[in-house]
Amino acid sequence: MGEPLASWEDRAAKAAVLEFVERVSAAGVPPEERVAVFDNDGTLWCEKPMPIQADFVLRRLFQMAEADPALREKQPWKTAHERDYGWLGTVLEEHYAGDDTNVRTLAAGVLAAHAGISVDDFEAQADAFLRTARHPTLDRGYLECAYAPMVELLRYLEANGFSNYIASGGGRDFMRPVSQELYGIPRDRVIGSATALEYTTDDRGGAIVRKPEADFLDDGPEKPVRIWSRIGRRPILAAGNSNGDVPMLEFTWHTSRPFLRLLVVHDDAEREFAYTAGAEDALERARAQDWTVVSIADDWATVFA
Amino acid sequence: MGEPLASWEDRAAKAAVLEFVERVSAAGVPPEERVAVFDNDGTLWCEKPMPIQADFVLRRLFQMAEADPALREKQPWKTAHERDYGWLGTVLEEHYAGDDTNVRTLAAGVLAAHAGISVDDFEAQADAFLRTARHPTLDRGYLECAYAPMVELLRYLEANGFSNYIASGGGRDFMRPVSQELYGIPRDRVIGSATALEYTTDDRGGAIVRKPEADFLDDGPEKPVRIWSRIGRRPILAAGNSNGDVPMLEFTWHTSRPFLRLLVVHDDAEREFAYTAGAEDALERARAQDWTVVSIADDWATVFA
Numbered sequence: 279m280g281e282p283l284a285s286w287e288d289r290a291a292k293a294a295v296l297e298f299v300e301r302v303s304a305a306g307v308p309p310e311e312r313v314a315v316f317d318n319d320g321t322l323w324c325e326k327p328m329p330i331q332a333d334f335v336l337r338r339l340f341q342m343a344e345a346d347p348a349l350r351e352k353q354p355w356k357t358a359h360e361r362d363y364g365w366l367g368t369v370l371e372e373h374y375a376g377d378d379t380n381v382r383t384l385a386a387g388v389l390a391a392h393a394g395i396s397v398d399d400f401e402a403q404a405d406a407f408l409r410t411a412r413h414p415t416l417d418r419g420y421l422e423c424a425y426a427p428m429v430e431l432l433r434y435l436e437a438n439g440f441s442n443y444i445a446s447g448g449g450r451d452f453m454r455p456v457s458q459e460l461y462g463i464p465r466d467r468v469i470g471s472a473t474a475l476e477y478t479t480d481d482r483g484g485a486i487v488r489k490p491e492a493d494f495l496d497d498g499p500e501k502p503v504r505i506w507s508r509i510g511r512r513p514i515l516a517a518g519n520s521n522g523d524v525p526m527l528e529f530t531w532h533t534s535r536p537f538l539r540l541l542v543v544h545d546d547a548e549r550e551f552a553y554t555a556g557a558e559d560a561l562e563r564a565r566a567q568d569w570t571v572v573s574i575a576d577d578w579a580t581v582f583a
Numbered sequence: 584m585g586e587p588l589a590s591w592e593d594r595a596a597k598a599a600v601l602e603f604v605e606r607v608s609a610a611g612v613p614p615e616e617r618v619a620v621f622d623n624d625g626t627l628w629c630e631k632p633m634p635i636q637a638d639f640v641l642r643r644l645f646q647m648a649e650a651d652p653a654l655r656e657k658q659p660w661k662t663a664h665e666r667d668y669g670w671l672g673t674v675l676e677e678h679y680a681g682d683d684t685n686v687r688t689l690a691a692g693v694l695a696a697h698a699g700i701s702v703d704d705f706e707a708q709a710d711a712f713l714r715t716a717r718h719p720t721l722d723r724g725y726l727e728c729a730y731a732p733m734v735e736l737l738r739y740l741e742a743n744g745f746s747n748y749i750a751s752g753g754g755r756d757f758m759r760p761v762s763q764e765l766y767g768i769p770r771d772r773v774i775g776s777a778t779a780l781e782y783t784t785d786d787r788g789g790a791i792v793r794k795p796e797a798d799f800l801d802d803g804p805e806k807p808v809r810i811w812s813r814i815g816r817r818p819i820l821a822a823g824n825s826n827g828d829v830p831m832l833e834f835t836w837h838t839s840r841p842f843l844r845l846l847v848v849h850d851d852a853e854r855e856f857a858y859t860a861g862a863e864d865a866l867e868r869a870r871a872q873d874w875t876v877v878s879i880a881d882d883w884a885t886v887f888a
Binding site: 476 | 585756759780791804814834835837
């Protein structure tokens, strides 16, 4: 490993990370307590014009609507079939404003899209999609949409004895097939939203099958709950980019340990995207509570590898 | 490490374990796939005359009934206050026979016993109990109720690159404070039943608080679901002792990897306990499907350290 965080500009954010890791080492924080949690969409990889998993689901909804014309009049199949995604933007804006009526309509469609198949089949589909589909505007495959400076940060933390976890609102089982390759994060360290699963018995080891209902949505106040449930510890580093990450960042707090909260700000319309919708509260908290703000425009020399 | 599994008698069970580990090494199974899952109550530590966590909860229910006489007429406070645990035996027998009416009554009491406190406070209480309370008949503290041959097995597997997990019907948060010390299993590898948790915000990192409702009961067909959710892999070794472990043992099955299913049989009234109630189906499956049966009386030279 050469110079740490080489793709980060020499500015306050990089200095804060390096200084934090030095303090962790100097304080002799035991390895098992060096827990770092990362949101995925918009923090580790690109989430615009829509989250990558949304593209995966829309393609499946499109297929379903092709096969069954009755579905074409119902959301979310209608939006998928017409390839007119305006409705989705509205749903997200409503969600960030606290209205989840259409989120439930969307969720029911998302859950129906892959219901009744085994977790192995779902993983094979997610894996195939992620390895072949391309980002609609960035002229690169989805697996090349990870932020190079964040991947560098993950490796730097790992080299300093940290255990990195994904703590995403996205689907746990969607990210697992690529998390090791993309981020060096093993599949068992992926925390994310989950559908309800069911074990069905047979004489060949049984199968685990997806049910058309959510187990939990790992967003907002659910993030600290799922982090604690999974790890049994409070992280010392958390990175996010949206309002849904606020409780996780808030939870990353200690009286006798160094801790660091990173907020990635999307302000680079040229190399990535510029938006604050869905991050208003997070930006306000960052200012009020001295979180470390990471400006894509100013702090990253490179965005994508 | 001296001779492996020194406290196991030189019989078929020990030979099966040694041969399995040899096959895993010979096959070059990658470390991340060397996943072993262990039930806790009755598999790693003693579960009679009642599960250790039941004693913890009963003491709390007793305190509650002392403080509020109205509770003394209601189950499970009545059984706790009268120190007449016959009702509990009935509930367990009904459960194993498929009738969960009284299980729900019991569960509501169990959930009420520690509702509204933070996970940190709960953990401190569980920890203090486990370090001070004593087994009612074995003349030893609860922390000395782990089976020495199983602890030896855990260490032997660990030395051979395995990752050991607890996959228990007992409470995840009850076991976590002692799992490392007792079994060398870190807190983040404890899978168990969980109460619903809630994140409450404040300006000092927030808190995670126990709600008076179950998140899930990690028993029977829920065990493979929770193992898969947590690890994202099928184990290659599983050990259990009761009907609730059957799906987990069944799930431990591969076409192209060595795998081993262990069933601990309680047949030693002298050194531990002798009982088959709640294990009838498991014993039948063990015979039919060639699981490796571990007789406490015959296979273990020592039971407790």
